[in-house]
Amino acid sequence: MLLPDFQLMLAQPIFLCTLILYAIGWFITFIGACILGNMSLLWVVVFYNLFVLLGVTLAVSTDAVHTYRLAIVAYIAGSLPLTFFMISVTIGSSVAPSNAAASGMIFQSLPLIFWIIYFGSEEDSLVKRSIGSFTVLRTPGAVTSNGVAHGVSSSSPEQQYQQQQELSSVVVAPAADYAYKARALYSYEANPEDSNELGFVKGEILDIVDNKGKWWQARKQDGTVGIAPSNYLQLI
Structure with missing residues (x-):
């Protein structure tokens, strides 16, 4: 069984930044959902996006992105419309927790867009080569x-x-x-x-x-x- 190696994420600063942004956005949305309490669809999005967060983190930290790339892209593609729909429902409300939940989902949507492009691109594509140029290589070498x-x-x-x-x-x-x-x-x-x-x-x-x-x-x-x-x- 492959164990997570978080040095793999530290070696990819751009991915690590998007992961942190996504985690912050998810936490803000989670707090807003806890205060609101009565929006069942919002909770569906919260738990679905948590699953995406854990799945992407595990895939990168075990160096299994290539193996599960299609599954990752599929789950992210499912998360995007749900996230955008909940943003349209919750944003602009007179209730502060609703706006907080919308703000958190806006934070999550940006990494989601980046990930679907990154994980969906082939290894020899311009996107992968450009992002890969920022990768910190590990020893030996x-x-x-x-x-x-x-x-x-x-x-x-x-x-x-x-x-x-x-x-x-x-x-x-x-x-x-x-x-x-x-x-x-x-x-x-x-x-x-x-x-x-x-x-x-x-x-x-x-x-x-x-x-x-x-x-x-x-x-x-x-x-x-x-x-x-x-x-x-x-x-x-």
Whole structure:
């Protein structure tokens, strides 16, 4: 079972900002609904949007967006008309809690619009590339000026030694059974000092032998075999 890794959200500042805005808007709407108390449709929207919030957070924090992308887009698409309808019903009322609920849903509608464009776009689309340019890459790998990961991270001598030990423990077997496929989330430039490493570009599809460990044995479409950092890849 995949456990949430909230560093995945911290590495995507634009998504994190929209998530915070959505959570604030949901909380304001929830308070307004609690005070009003008698609007059943408003409560339907509140709980539906909570489900969307939890689902999107879980998908991103477990790196499962690609797997559940269509489901995420479908639920967000269902949330938008409900949210806009409740905004039209509650806004402009003489009752302050009703206006508060409308304000909260306006806050939620902005991230919803962003998410449906973001999650609904293909990996090689201009939207994904533009938003992906703000992504903070994680180790192993240092980022060059053009946003390409290069080699093994050099944060400390101890970490360097540990990473080199991990690399040396991976044995490349060209005749292995490649049971999985993965998509490259970021470009990676192989360390020229390690002949086992495999370089690839963002969006490239690789064949994978095993999906355990920090380094996976991978094969490119041209038949090149090597090892690749697992946190630059997403199983498909």
